[in-house]
Amino acid sequence: MADVRHNRPDQNRVQELMRPADQVMRLARMGASHQTRLSFMRAILRRVKSEGWQVERTVWNVDDKGVGVGVYEARGPERTYSLIAYANDLPPEKRSDRVIATEWDASFALFDGVPTEADIERLRNNVPKQEAGRCSASELVLSRANRSVRLFDHVVDRLAAGQQPDRAELDKVGYLMRTTAVYGNGKFGLSDRAKYAARAEAGGPFRVELLAVWLIRAFTVDVVEHMAWVKGGDKAVRMDKALRRRLGVGNSTGLGMAPFLVNHPALLNAWITARETALARVRALPSAAVATIARFEELVARAHAGLERWHTPDERQARRVCELAGDFGKLKVQAKTGVLQQADPWNSLYLWAQANLTLEGVEAVVSLIIEPHSELVDDLAGQMAADETEIFLIDGRMSVGGLAAQAREQFKWAMDTDFASHDETARFWYVSEEKLEPRLGERHEEDGAELEQRLGIGRDVKALVEGLESVPGNMLVAEFLLAHPQHRLAARRVQLASSLPYTEIHDNVLSATMMPIDMLRCKLAFFGASRFDPKSDRWVRITMYSDAPFPDEIAGMDADDWAWPPLDMAVSPA
Amino acid sequence: MILSLNEVEVMATKAAAGAGRPWGLAQEAGWATAVLEAMGLPGATLLLALLRVTDRIDCNILAPHFGSDGRWRANGPLCPILCGAYIQDMGGLMTPITVPSLHAPMLLIPFVQAACPDAAMDWDRADITIHHSQVALRGDPTTTMARHVTIRPVQLDDFQTSVFTHSAQPSPVDIPDEMWEGLSAFAHRTYVPASEASRLNGAGAGLTDND
Numbered sequence: 121m122a123d124v125r126h127n128r129p130d131q132n133r134v135q136e137l138m139r140p141a142d143q144v145m146r147l148a149r150m151g152a153s154h155q156t157r158l159s160f161m162r163a164i165l166r167r168v169k170s171e172g173w174q175v176e177r178t179v180w181n182v183d184d185k186g187v188g189v190g191v192y193e194a195r196g197p198e199r200t201y202s203l204i205a206y207a208n209d210l211p212p213e214k215r216s217d218r219v220i221a222t223e224w225d226a227s228f229a230l231f232d233g234v235p236t237e238a239d240i241e242r243l244r245n246n247v248p249k250q251e252a253g254r255c256s257a258s259e260l261v262l263s264r265a266n267r268s269v270r271l272f273d274h275v276v277d278r279l280a281a282g283q284q285p286d287r288a289e290l291d292k293v294g295y296l297m298r299t300t301a302v303y304g305n306g307k308f309g310l311s312d313r314a315k316y317a318a319r320a321e322a323g324g325p326f327r328v329e330l331l332a333v334w335l336i337r338a339f340t341v342d343v344v345e346h347m348a349w350v351k352g353g354d355k356a357v358r359m360d361k362a363l364r365r366r367l368g369v370g371n372s373t374g375l376g377m378a379p380f381l382v383n384h385p386a387l388l389n390a391w392i393t394a395r396e397t398a399l400a401r402v403r404a405l406p407s408a409a410v411a412t413i414a415r416f417e418e419l420v421a422r423a424h425a426g427l428e429r430w431h432t433p434d435e436r437q438a439r440r441v442c443e444l445a446g447d448f449g450k451l452k453v454q455a456k457t458g459v460l461q462q463a464d465p466w467n468s469l470y471l472w473a474q475a476n477l478t479l480e481g482v483e484a485v486v487s488l489i490i491e492p493h494s495e496l497v498d499d500l501a502g503q504m505a506a507d508e509t510e511i512f513l514i515d516g517r518m519s520v521g522g523l524a525a526q527a528r529e530q531f532k533w534a535m536d537t538d539f540a541s542h543d544e545t546a547r548f549w550y551v552s553e554e555k556l557e558p559r560l561g562e563r564h565e566e567d568g569a570e571l572e573q574r575l576g577i578g579r580d581v582k583a584l585v586e587g588l589e590s591v592p593g594n595m596l597v598a599e600f601l602l603a604h605p606q607h608r609l610a611a612r613r614v615q616l617a618s619s620l621p622y623t624e625i626h627d628n629v630l631s632a633t634m635m636p637i638d639m640l641r642c643k644l645a646f647f648g649a650s651r652f653d654p655k656s657d658r659w660v661r662i663t664m665y666s667d668a669p670f671p672d673e674i675a676g677m678d679a680d681d682w683a684w685p686p687l688d689m690a691v692s693p694a
Numbered sequence: 695m696i697l698s699l700n701e702v703e704v705m706a707t708k709a710a711a712g713a714g715r716p717w718g719l720a721q722e723a724g725w726a727t728a729v730l731e732a733m734g735l736p737g738a739t740l741l742l743a744l745l746r747v748t749d750r751i752d753c754n755i756l757a758p759h760f761g762s763d764g765r766w767r768a769n770g771p772l773c774p775i776l777c778g779a780y781i782q783d784m785g786g787l788m789t790p791i792t793v794p795s796l797h798a799p800m801l802l803i804p805f806v807q808a809a810c811p812d813a814a815m816d817w818d819r820a821d822i823t824i825h826h827s828q829v830a831l832r833g834d835p836t837t838t839m840a841r842h843v844t845i846r847p848v849q850l851d852d853f854q855t856s857v858f859t860h861s862a863q864p865s866p867v868d869i870p871d872e873m874w875e876g877l878s879a880f881a882h883r884t885y886v887p888a889s890e891a892s893r894l895n896g897a898g899a900g901l902t903d904n905d
Contacts, residue, residue, distance in 0.1 A: 257698070257866050306700025312865045314699070511725045513808065516783025554888035561892060568886035574717040598783035605753045605776065608718025 129404030129496075137400040137467065138621075142533070144392060147627040151638025152440075152479040153645035154487040155683055157494065158394050160326045161648030161665060162680060163501040164334065167321060169679030171197050175335070175671030177342065178202075179240070184350045185209045186343060189244065192335045193234060194671070196321050201260070201328070202231040203335035204240060206248050207343055215266050217300045217372040219557045222252070226297060226339070230261035230332040232311060250301070250308075251555070257311040260322075261304050261332040265297040265340070268370065272296050275344050275359070280352030284360050291366060291429050294651065294663045296340040298370025304329045314509055325387065325504050326647060330664070337369045337665050338672075361673060366685075368666030371649070374659040376558045378629075378639040379549060382575045385616055385623035386506040391646050392622035394504045398490045398497035403467040405496075413460045415492040420455065422684035423488060424448035429666075429685065432653040440480050447473075447481030491683070504646075514612050516598025523597050523614060524588040527581050530617040533626045534578030535585070545579070546632035548572040560636065560658060576630040577613050584610035650683070695874050699865040703728035705874070706741055708881035713745040715753070715775070722805075723775045729804035731867045733829060733860040736836055738869045740798040742876045743838040747797060748773060749880075758793065771795040771839055778805025781845070786810035790846035799840045803829060812850050817843045825850055828858035 143149070155162070167173075174195045182188035192203040210225045227248045231239065239258065246253030250264055271285075271293040278285045304326070305313040316322040341364055348356045381388050408416075427448070430441050451473070459468050466489050473485040490497055528535055537544055548561050548569045563569045574580065584607045591600055601608050617623050628634065636658040644652070649662040667682040707724030711717055723741060730737030748756055756773035758766045758780070774796055781787065781802075786809035796802070799817065806813050807824050815822040817840040820833035886892070 254696075256696070257864075306698030306865070309696065309698060309701070309866070312698045312700050315864060511722065511808070514779075514783050515785070516780070517785055550886040551884065552888050552892060553882070553885035556885065559886075559892055561886070566889075566892065568892075571884055571886050596784075598780055601783060602757050602776065602780050603754065605719045605757075605779075606716040608716060608779065609721070610718070612718060 129401045129406075133404040134397070134400045137403045138396050139399070141621050141624070142626055144396060145622060145624060145626040147625060147629075147634065147638040149479055149483065150625065150642035151635060152483045153642045154484050155645050155648045155650055156395055156398065156487045156490050157680070157683070158398060158490075158497065158501045158504065159646055159648030159683075160324065160330050160504075161334070161668070162683065163324060164327055164330055165668060165674065165679045165682075166498070166501075168194075168196075168334075169674055171321075172675070173197075175338070177338075178234075180342070180346075182207050182343065182346055186347050186350075189240060190339055190342060191235065191240070192338060192671070194331065194335060199232075199319070199321070200234055201331060202233065202235055203332055203339065204229045204231055204235055204243055204247070205336070205339045206244060208248060210266070212269070215269070217266060217298070219251075219301065219374070219376065220555050221300070223248070224250070224264035224300070225267045226336075226343070227264040228262070228332060228336055228339075229255060229259045230263075230328055230335075232258050232260050232316070253308065255309040257309075257315065259309075260311050260316065260328045261302060262308055262310055263299050263302040263329075263332060263336065265299045265336060265369070267297050268293045268295060272344060276347045276351060279345060279348030279359060280356050282352065282355045282357050284357070284363055287363060287366070290363065292431060293370075294366075294429070294431075294666060295368050295370035296344050297336070298372055298661070299333065299336065300372050302329045302333060302371075317505070317507070323505055324502065325391070330647060333369050333664055334668070335671070337367070337668075338670055340369065341367065341670070361670075364670065365667055365682075368650075368663035368668075371644075371662050371664055372655075372659060373640050373644060373662065375560060375636055377643055378636045378658075379558055379573060379575055381625065381639050381643055382577065382629065384506075384508065385613065386508060386512070386620060389620040389622040390504050390506045393620075394500040395486075395490075395646075396622070398493075398500050399470075399486050401496050402489050402493050403470055405466055405493075406463060408460050408465040412492045413455075413465075416460070416488065417452075417455055418687075419488050419491055419684060420448060420451055422687055423484065424452070425687055426685045430651045432651075434654040437652065437654050440478070443478045444480045444484060447477040447484070450476060451481070451485065487683075494680075512612055512616055514597065514601070514608070515615060516596060516601060518597045518615075519593060520588045520591055520595045520597055520600050521593030523611060524585050524593075526618045527585045527588070527610075527614045530614060531578060531581045531624070534582050534628070537578060537582070537628050539576075539579045539582055539628075539630075543632040544628055545576075545630050547630050547634060549575045549629070563630075574609055576628070577610065577624060578628050579630060580607075580610040581614060583607070584614065648683075695871050696866050696868055697874070699728045699732055699867065702731050702738060702867060702869065705877050705881055706738065708884050709741065709745060709877040710775070710880075712880035712883035713748065714750040719753070719775060719779060722779050723801075726775065726778065726801055726804040729807075729862075730800065731869070732862040732865065734863060734867075735800060735803070735829075735860060737801070738877060739873045740801050740836065740838065742873050742880075744773065744775075744798045744801065745880055746876075747771075747838075766791055766793050768794045771797045774798050774801035774805075778802045781805055782809045784809075787813065787845060787847045790844055793843045793845070795841050796839070796843045798838050799843050800835050802843075802845070806845060810847055812848050813845060814848045815843060815845045817841065823848070823850070823858075825858060827861050829860040830858045831860065 179191035190205045194201045206227045214223045229247045275285045548563045637654045653661040667685045669677045703724040706727035710720035710723035727737035727741045757776045782805045813824045820835035823830040
């Protein structure tokens with residue numbers, strides 16, 4: 121670990137080294153994001169460990185068909201949160217990850233406190249229905265999951281026969297169940313975030329949602345062991361703990377998540393600012409301790425070997441994983457040149473990466489050089505929330521000329537984009553009448569573009585500037601917006617971008633070449649997801665919590681060393 | 695119906711957009727509706743009444759104009775969201791203003807509150823006093839139309855600040871079903887009807903989900 125008492129970064133240097141939004145907020149780079157130690161899953165498990173949380177399965181009423189309910193109480197120092205899991209016997213033809221599905225293999229609620237029998241009964245009539253049911257302010261999270269039938273059946277068969285599952289089969293899929301939605305913040309009657317935003321353990325972004333996912337992971341193993349026991353009786357065995365740890369929770373994430381980054385600019389800014397500050401602090405360190413270098417080299421080796429478990433049939437991503445393996449090879453060589461033993465070690469290595477590696481590689485280096493510096497950066501994990509209950513006030517006393525100047529400065533990329541061209545407006549984002557699912561349409565071929573959601577912020581800002589140029593420059597913005605309220609959204613975004621550096625994606629999300637999965641990956645990397653497996657340009661499979669400790673072992677294990685699998689568990693790539 | 699504030703805000707925003715308000719203004723309508731509901735005031739009911747009488751009307755007709763003396767002028771009842779947004783943009787009130795005619799004046803409260811911590815609003819049937827996040831009401835402030843609504847900055851004494859009746863309470867909130875359905879009908883106009891092509895391509899499926 122870096123000795124931060126004697127090796128503190130200079131604050132001015134940190135500011136100088138912050139990467140500019142024009143570099144960081146491009147979709148291609150956002151689409152190459154990796155988890156870091158500030159990612160939300162990482163922060164949750166650090167807290168669970170340091171505060172000595174106890175998790176206990178207090179209810180298990182699941183029958184021989186695998187139908188029933190389980191309750192997991194997670195007891196922290198101040199409060200208890202309970203996962204209520206409803207297991208279902210789902211006919212195969214009903215199994216779909218799309219939001220249009222109506223039944224799932226399992227459904228979940230995270231309850232604020234300890235549920236009574238009456239709560240469990242009330243939720244039994246609502247949680248399995250998901251969007252068609254109603255929750256109450258006592259529930260914080262609503263989720264559902266489907267089995268990986270292939271792996272689930274394999275594991276049941278093996279355990280029932282008294283054998284452990286095949287490790288290669290396990291690694292090929294990586295999870296027993298995948299969640300297809302994890303809802304929070306007031307959706308379908310759940311508690312508003314405001315209720316728990318001030319709690320230390322729940323106030324960070326997506327803390328309750330991802331606590332629920334960690335508990336769901338334990339449930340997926342319990343249910344597979346239960347089915348093995350039903351099938352094999354006394355012959356059945358439990359899963360080996362080291363093997364079990366390789367399992368994460370899968371997740372299918374579709375377009376619905378992409379608008380989130382555009383619609384939560386202050387939150388996006390908080391996330392990116394934290395990560396970029398962590399990177400800049402590390403780059404600003406004048407020297408590197410021997411132990412820190414050793415740790416870094418170990419992590420690079422683990423990250424390299426761990427690529428063996430990043431499976432994707434997607435051609436583009438498979439090529440990128442392959443290039444990343446090449447990047448790791450170069451990185452190992454570069455790290456041995458003595459660069460880390462000289463002054464300005466991490467900055468030199470970063471600049472080398474920037475000049476020599478692919479985007480995947482550079483962003484992996486960002487994560488890897490931050491990792492050994494827990495004391496230097498972990499405070500930033502507590503600065504990633506944003507209060508979004510207050511509206512961002514527009515300063516209407518500014519002059520129209522002043523706002524136009526801000527817009528040209530903050531949205532240079534948009535000023536240079538020709539929004540009159542066919543390709544730059546090829547797409548439109550909309551909400552479908554059916555199940556209210558966010559979708560992406562082809563503007564020049566499909567109906568409905570007049571109902572598009574306002575995600576093309578760049579286009580709107582360019583239109584705002586044209587509007588501002590048509591009136592006297594000394595007019596007040598308030599007067600202008602009163603006469604032209606269609607520009608309020610863009611005006612607010614321009615002023616927000618002027619006070620917060622990373623609020624906006626610096627690319628056109630209406631363009632024919634835009635890849636929605638770039639937005640999904642950025643958000644999921646902040647969650648702490650890994651092994652991105654795109655299924656098209658607009659939805660992606662991931663795994664969450666692979667290699668992390670389970671609730672029943674976290675007390676006796678390092679809770680924060682799972683982002684790259686340990687070397688003895690990975691197979692070196694050929 | 696029992697609802698979270700997030701549900702109220704999202705629905706109110708979509709409803710305002712469905713009634714023809716530009717999205718930026720619709721967001722402010724959603725925010726104001728949720729702020730009132732959190733205080734136990736009928737934001738959703740008032741917004742629905744506002745949207746019904748101003749459905750698809752050009753914002754220029756619903757916005758104030760100003761005489762050379764700075765006085766607010768109106769050709770008909772004004773929209774409280776447009777007026778409120780303007781007051782907020784101007785950073786509050788330096789001097790009292792009188793709105794000649796205003797729909798659902800209570801919808802102004804969140805905007806005045808955010809821009810001007812101590813303020814009073816009154817018209818012939820009601821008095822509203824605002825002190826930061828707290829509100830005191832007298833008379834019948836839930837009217838859907840009022841004339842000569844005066845809004846002014848005030849200095850409150852201790853006695854006045856002791857009589858506040860409304861401040862934000864923990865959610866959820868209860869909104870009458872018919873009001874929620876009314877807002878849903880407006881919100882529905884913002885959705886694009888599904889086609890087979892959009893079902894298949896719009897969400898990017900087409901590959902099997904099972905493995």
